[in-house]
Amino acid sequence: MKSVIASIRLALVTLAIVVGGYTALILGIAQVFTPTAQGSLIQNVEGKIIGSSLIAQKFTQPKYFWPRPSAVDYNASGAGGSNKSPTSADLTDRAGKTLAEHGATAEKPLPADLAAASGSGLDPHITEHGALYQAERVAKARGLPQDKVEALIHRHAFAPGGFLTPEKLVNVLELNLALDAGL
Amino acid sequence: MNAFLFIVLIVGLSAVLSWPLGRYLKWAMDPELGQASFFDRLFHMFGGRLTNQAQNWKQYSLSLLVFNLVIFSVSFAFLALQHHLPLNPDGKGPLEGSLIFNTAASFVTNTNLQHYSGEAAMSYLSQLCALMWLQFVTPAVGLAALAAIARGVAGRKEMGNFFLDLQRATFLVMLPVAVIVAVLFLIGGMPMTLQGAAKVMTLEGVEQVIARGPVAAFIAIKQIGTNGGGYFGPNSTHPFENPSFLTNIISTVAIIWIPMGCVWMFGRITRRIHHASIVFAVMFVLMSCRIVGAVYYESAPTQAFSKLAVEQTTGNLEGKELRFGTAAGPLWAVLTTSTSNGSVNSMHDSLNPMTGLMPMIGMWLNEDFGGVGVGFINMFIYLILGVFVAGMMVGRTPEYLGRRVESHEVKLAVLALFVHALFILAPTALFAATDWGAKTLNNVGAHGFSEILYEFSSASANNGSGFEGLGDNTIPWNVATGLVMLLARFIPIIFPLAIAGSLAAKKPSAESAGTLGVENLTFGFMLLATILFIGALTFFPAATLGPIAEHLQFMG
Numbered sequence: 001m002k003s004v005i006a007s008i009r010l011a012l013v014t015l016a017i018v019v020g021g022y023t024a025l026i027l028g029i030a031q032v033f034t035p036t037a038q039g040s041l042i043q044n045v046e047g048k049i050i051g052s053s054l055i056a057q058k059f060t061q062p063k064y065f066w067p068r069p070s071a072v073d074y075n076a077s078g079a080g081g082s083n084k085s086p087t088s089a090d091l092t093d094r095a096g097k098t099l100a101e102h103g104a105t106a107e108k109p110l111p112a113d114l115a116a117a118s119g120s121g122l123d124p125h126i127t128e129h130g131a132l133y134q135a136e137r138v139a140k141a142r143g144l145p146q147d148k149v150e151a152l153i154h155r156h157a158f159a160p161g162g163f164l165t166p167e168k169l170v171n172v173l174e175l176n177l178a179l180d181a182g183l
Numbered sequence: 184m185n186a187f188l189f190i191v192l193i194v195g196l197s198a199v200l201s202w203p204l205g206r207y208l209k210w211a212m213d214p215e216l217g218q219a220s221f222f223d224r225l226f227h228m229f230g231g232r233l234t235n236q237a238q239n240w241k242q243y244s245l246s247l248l249v250f251n252l253v254i255f256s257v258s259f260a261f262l263a264l265q266h267h268l269p270l271n272p273d274g275k276g277p278l279e280g281s282l283i284f285n286t287a288a289s290f291v292t293n294t295n296l297q298h299y300s301g302e303a304a305m306s307y308l309s310q311l312c313a314l315m316w317l318q319f320v321t322p323a324v325g326l327a328a329l330a331a332i333a334r335g336v337a338g339r340k341e342m343g344n345f346f347l348d349l350q351r352a353t354f355l356v357m358l359p360v361a362v363i364v365a366v367l368f369l370i371g372g373m374p375m376t377l378q379g380a381a382k383v384m385t386l387e388g389v390e391q392v393i394a395r396g397p398v399a400a401f402i403a404i405k406q407i408g409t410n411g412g413g414y415f416g417p418n419s420t421h422p423f424e425n426p427s428f429l430t431n432i433i434s435t436v437a438i439i440w441i442p443m444g445c446v447w448m449f450g451r452i453t454r455r456i457h458h459a460s461i462v463f464a465v466m467f468v469l470m471s472c473r474i475v476g477a478v479y480y481e482s483a484p485t486q487a488f489s490k491l492a493v494e495q496t497t498g499n500l501e502g503k504e505l506r507f508g509t510a511a512g513p514l515w516a517v518l519t520t521s522t523s524n525g526s527v528n529s530m531h532d533s534l535n536p537m538t539g540l541m542p543m544i545g546m547w548l549n550e551d552f553g554g555v556g557v558g559f560i561n562m563f564i565y566l567i568l569g570v571f572v573a574g575m576m577v578g579r580t581p582e583y584l585g586r587r588v589e590s591h592e593v594k595l596a597v598l599a600l601f602v603h604a605l606f607i608l609a610p611t612a613l614f615a616a617t618d619w620g621a622k623t624l625n626n627v628g629a630h631g632f633s634e635i636l637y638e639f640s641s642a643s644a645n646n647g648s649g650f651e652g653l654g655d656n657t658i659p660w661n662v663a664t665g666l667v668m669l670l671a672r673f674i675p676i677i678f679p680l681a682i683a684g685s686l687a688a689k690k691p692s693a694e695s696a697g698t699l700g701v702e703n704l705t706f707g708f709m710l711l712a713t714i715l716f717i718g719a720l721t722f723f724p725a726a727t728l729g730p731i732a733e734h735l736q737f738m739g
Contacts, residue, residue: 003246003250006230007249007252010230010350011254011257013230015312017354017358018319018353018404019311023311026400027375030374030376036369037376038374038395039393039395039423040426041393054426055391055423057391058389059386060387064386068505077380078303079302080417081417081502081532082533083502084532084533084626085536085626086501086536087536088626089487092488099491111493112497113500116500118504119503119527120420120421122422123506160506161189161428164428165185166185
């Protein structure tokens with residue numbers, strides 16, 4: 001009986017300190033010091049919030065760069081991956097559709113990151129290679145010279161881990177925002 | 184080459200940082216007279232008179248079980264009533280009964296198997312007061328139990344006081360480390376807010392609802408306490424739960440850091456730091472072999488794309504995020520199952536067949552480095568068996584740290600090992616043979632079997648990761664894995680406590696030239712062989728039916 005009372009006392013004390021106190025402390029630090037604490041929301045040129053720089057959104061129009069395939073159709077309130085085995089015939093079928101959308105051919109194969117669905121279905125990045133692959137379509141749809149679009153891609157490309165990750169990435173939403181803002 | 188550097192950086196950093204942590208853990212969990220007396224007075228005030236009493240192994244175990252019963256009830260109540268309680272800005276509804284049981288069992292046992300999706304099912308209050316709370320106190324339970332076992336092995340008659348140890352672990356270990364990691368996560372761009380989901384209009388003019396919440400605080404303790412239960416459904420693949428390369432490195436180190444430190448804590452409490460180094464080395468070798476295996480097998484491209492016009496240069500990308508780099512997925516998969524963490528930064532269901540075997544082996548062995556506290560406790564079982572087998576082989580009386588290991592201790596150790604294997608293999612067979620399992624699969628053939636095998640391995644190892652394609656939110660899955668998690672948590676804590684209690688009661692024998700040492704390399708190899716033989720004999724048949732069959736069918 002004594003240990004039941006001691007357990008209840010400790011349940012209450014730990015709830016107060018590690019849930020109440022700890023959450024309040026981290027919340028306070030977040031709200032005062034880190035502007036990204038609301039979810040890295042970003043605005044367009046008119047100052048309207050149009051998404052989060054960390055979260056992929058769906059793009060289907062030819063004038064925009066397209067993100068990686070999403071098993072949850074870019075649902076940012078129900079994220080998830082395909083959970084298909086890499087040997088699954090379902091993946092072959094799905095990739096077939098993606099290849100058709102991108103107009104990939106044996107001469108112009110699609111970079112793998114644009115064929116494989118991300119783990120969260122919300123990966124905000126594609127490889128620089130995957131963006132350059134789409135440059136021709138985007139440039140044509142916008143009536144822009146292709147080298148200008150490619151220059152924009154190079155300006156946005158970054159290596160997330162420096163020399164540890166030589167493959168460069170671009171943030172799709174930020175790239176598309178820059179396009180809409182007139183390069 | 185880059186991948187190699189990345190792995191050495193993370194694993195090396197964790198190992199180096201675990202040494203000072205071990206020193207701190209000893210100070211916090213088992214202070215010398217006069218050390219940390221301010222905190223002890225505070226903890227006596229919090230816990231009442233009972234925290235003053237020295238306990239033997241039976242009293243210690245009983246207190247541990249009672250406390251777990253209380254926290255199970257409290258978290259069950261929070262989850263069951265979430266739709267009536269505050270801090271629910273997105274109006275989450277009630278949860279189904281068997282899911283509440285499964286979730287409470289899962290978080291009380293430090294497993295964090297999740298048959299729900301966080302952002303879809305849980306209110307902010309449930310996330311914080313039920314789930315995050317248990318993520319603090321359940322690793323503390325493991326750390327307390329390890330401290331008690333170490334005291335017993337060191338020959339002290341009293342094994343400490345559970346309520347005092349629990350508070351030391353919660354307030355002096357988990358809390359300060361969580362604060363540091365949470366602040367680093369905030370700097371890395373993780374959200375931390377109590378506002379409801381953000382509703383935005385995308386560039387193409389479609390509404391997107393972006394779930395968010397008090398993420399940074401939650402993820403910090405999730406990573407350091409070998410918890411692994413994510414805030415969002417897809418865990419640390421989610422950009423809010425792991426926004427950048429940097430947060431991924433911090434998260435990866437956080438998985439393994441305290442489990443590594445536990446080995447040094449055991450060495451310091453028992454004053455056998457050389458013995459601890461040998462055990463650390465054995466664990467490190469087992470873990471490194473699986474890391475090499477996982478990174479190697481995951482460098483094979485996605486087999487399903489092999490006949491299509493896809494340019495594959497960086498290995499299998501299905502289920503992975505780009506910002507972490509190519510080696511980050513398989514490395515994390517091994518570390519999260521070496522420990523009983525169970526968080527993921529890539530979808531394990533979409534790992535190449537043989538890569539997927541590596542996390543399973545981690546959960547089957549479940550001791551290198553294992554969960555906070557309980558990992559070393561699992562290793563303790565192998566240690567008892569190791570000295571016993573070695574003693575039999577050379578015809579000497581087996582001893583562990585100067586005390587004779589006899590049939591009573593060996594029986595308990597064998598039983599504790601046996602239940603782990605039983606709870607994985609028996610229900611896997613049952614679910615594979617019936618609609619309970621067969622109707623819930625997301626993949627066909629051998630990979631479907633792997634989904635069932637992985638789920639029960641994860642439940643019994645108190646790991647919590649999964650082949651998440653499995654449709655596991657059904658009553659049979661919720662009840663079966665719930666029971667497995669509870670039994671597989673408490674039997675392997677209580678039996679070793681009993682062994683330690685029994686060892687403590689024996690007269691120490693003087694160590695002589697005839698004693699089998701546990702502080703040399705020979706013993707290290709003996710221990711390694713014991714683990715590998717037992718593991719292979721138990722689990723190899725199941726492995727051949729799942730990942731190995733799939734590999735031979737498709738990748739050969």
